[in-house]
Amino acid sequence: MSGAKDGSAFPWETALDRLATLYGTGDWRRPYLRDHAEDPFQVLIGTILSQRTRDEQTDVASARLFRRYPDARSLAAADPRVLERLIRPVGFYRTKSRAIRACARELLARFAGVVPRDLEELESLPSVGPKTANCVLVFGYGIPAIPVDTHVHRIANRLGLVRTRTPEETEARLRERVDPRFWIPLNPLLVQHGQNVCRPLRPDCPACPIRDLCATGRALRDGRAPPRREDRPGARARARRASRPRSPPPPPSRRGTTSRRRSPRTPGPPRRRPRAGRR
Ligand code: SF4
Known part of the structure; x- marks a missing residue:
């Protein structure tokens, strides 16, 4: 290329x-x-809250959360019901309240409450994937990622x-x-x-x-078709099907010789037509 x-x-x-x-x-x-780097802890927790949520809702929930629990120590000890109430504007707030508390506890236990500056260490925290880890590096520490x-x-x-x-x-x-x-x-x-x-x-x-x-x-x-996107719905399944080797049909002499084959002299009951909507 x-x-x-x-x-x-x-x-x-x-x-x-x-x-x-x-x-x-x-x-x-x-x-x-680098001049305006945000608090790495708040970037970390805010990015977990932002998953599958609109920015405006994340901002409201984050502001409420960090007013009360500004660091790993306070968040690790948070009352789960209070936590849920504070972050209620974000989607899946119950799951996320458990996730951010678990993350804060792990930060406290393994890193003395300090958010690591290393991609692998960040990704070892619960609920932290590559995007969240990279956000912490860029927006929390100003490290290129x-x-x-x-x-x-x-x-x-x-x-x-x-x-x-x-x-x-x-x-x-x-x-x-x-x-x-x-x-x-x-x-x-x-x-x-x-x-x-x-x-x-x-x-x-x-x-x-x-x-x-x-x-x-x-x-x-220019009136041409745009480049084919690999992430179109179904593209992965189509690619899998296309790469699957096709098995040749069995030789004619062995066709239908399985043990479950019904004897031609003992016909079974007539086949029912499947009803509409049945699987
Ligand atoms: S970057 Fe997006 S909006 Fe801009 S020309 Fe390409 S496809 Fe269109």
Whole structure:
């Protein structure tokens, strides 16, 4: 694959400049995340709360939670009923209240309440997957990493930088192909773009400032089919079926010689037609 196709030669500077201008985030080269790094504990717990929840609800629940339990020690000792009440705005609040308390307890037991700065150690905590761990590195510590959520995964595929089925695969490919100096601004800018222009359904390609850099945008502009996405519904099952070896039909002489074959001279009861709706 050529550099342009595999993403290693994608003009990230140009793309990030244009996105930063569109969203008014200032110069992405400035280490603004290091100046304004958030509390790593609150990034960690807030990211767990944000799973399958809208940002506005996460913000409300996080503000209520951290006013009362600002650190691992207080959260580990929290009353479960109070906890549930505080984070009720987020989806699955009962499950998440157990998850964040377990996470705080483990932080206390294994790391003296200090959130680790290491990806593997972060991922060893309960309810912490690659995206959450990478968010802590980027937003809590200003350490270059690539948190890949559904927006980053979708846009990287639409741009033609990767052809992947899962966010984990996308993260692995992007880590190989993107210069680390672009890692920190990549997530915040692509997430904003995914929420506003490159939406999951009906992306607004004509209004997109990086359309000329995007394989999907160029294809649609030229009336060609966009590149095939690997994460379309059913793509995985279709790929599995296509790769399955086809067994040849049995030789004619052995056909139907199983022990359960009914003797032709003793016909069984007539077959019933299946009723509609029965399985
Ligand atoms: S051109 Fe379209 S598909 Fe490509 S990044 Fe922009 S909005 Fe998304």
